[in-house]
Amino acid sequence: MTSAVPQSKALIDDLKWRGLFSQSTDEAALVSALSKPTTLYIGFDPTAPSLHVGNLVVLLVLRRFQIAGHIPIALVGGATGLIGDPSGKSEERSLNTTDVVAAWVERIRAQVSKYLDFGATGNAAIVANNLDWTAPLSAIEFMRDIGKHFSVNQMLAKDSVSSRLEGGGISYTEFSYQVLQSFDFLELYRRFNCTLQLGGSDQWGNIVAGLDLIRRVESGSGHALTIPLLAKADGSKFGKTAGGAIWLDPEMTSPYAFFQYWLNTDDKDVINFLKVFSFKSKSEIEALEKSHNENPGLREAHRALARELTSLVHSSDICDRVEAAARALFGQGELSELDEATLASALAELPRTTVKKGEPIPTWVDLLAATGVVDSKSAARRIVKEGGAYLNNVKISGEDFAPEKSDFLCGKYAVLRKGKRDLAAVELI
């Protein structure tokens, strides 16, 4: 990443075109401020052991700013993660223990770091943890030095609070969240001259509260820019599947599943997702849009999206592997024609189970249940009954069907399929 002369207007226009601009404080002033390298931050609270694809939206915006020559700070919320942000939540959350949050902080710090450049000359990225300045502060100091600047009247008026007052109520703990986030902005302003905070559109209230605090305490000024929450065409929540969120951690969402998630994007969303997630230029994306409209069946745009993101989040090697695996397993060719090495590497990406050589081979139902692709044997039985059960891409029937020795490709592997696209592997050992 080279430190370019910031083209501030172009940067903001590009964000708008990508649908990454929700609102900002005085836009003209922001554009003018961005004509010089500017320090900006986004906060990530450790609410899970990994970030998910929803977090990736804003994280990549931070990266866009760095590419444009600005200095990004990724703030990991070691302190705020202990409190819980009420924004966008209809209920009070249960608190995680300090040990758990501390462990998550470390993991998220490592994750976030992958997307930023710490060696850039002039605009190297910074990772900070708000526990560093929150932990040493006593409750009395906090109330006198910070709390004194907040009006409860204004705090109550915040959307995140008022919606909770009407609903299930809010604890003093979560109510205080906005004060902590404001304090973060103030601290980053003091330490790094950070003058811009980015966040999801639900963060607007928290961000401008921070600007107020900076004005009152330091007579300083700064800016806020929010990013729309990503919406899907069908109204369902982005980044969630039946199995849960799509995580960036390969242990939590396998690279294979990650690639498949993007490849299976709804046609109506794929161009928007390219704009949001991809670093391709406007003209490149418009070319993909054209080819997608002309021949959607080819799914060129889907593939470009899946490839770029899998390469970015995992690596291009891993991306090649999982794509090759999918090609082999979904391909038109006979599975039996694949050589052992190709088959082995393709199956390595799938959920799996093993069978010992000397022992009797369990039924298809038992094998599928063992891979974890279904929740129960009853579910596996239903699949067979409904005609969605396949062995080596050949439909099977009969609830007590069991593969034979000869069904194992290369003498070692069998491929179970549930429905159109859910695959699992059995290995004979």
Add this chain to the structure above:
RNA sequence: GGCGGGUUGCCCGAGCGGCCAAUGGGAGGGGACUGUAAAUCCCCCGGCUCUGCCUUCGAAGGUUCAAAUCCUUCACCCGCCA
């Protein structure tokens, strides 16, 4: 602290002594059509050693031949009044 209302399967929500593994909707799954897409149509959707059995309706006891449904206690939530 007082009075009233609530707690049902992944979510919302019916049921208010037997016909209840429990209506309906959503989510999810399978099939057909397609492109590992969407829409549409059909089917499924607690578990199991599956013509039957087992465990569920906040928790624990009790009444009854029989309870998600009645009684008692406890926990949590939500109103109104102090």
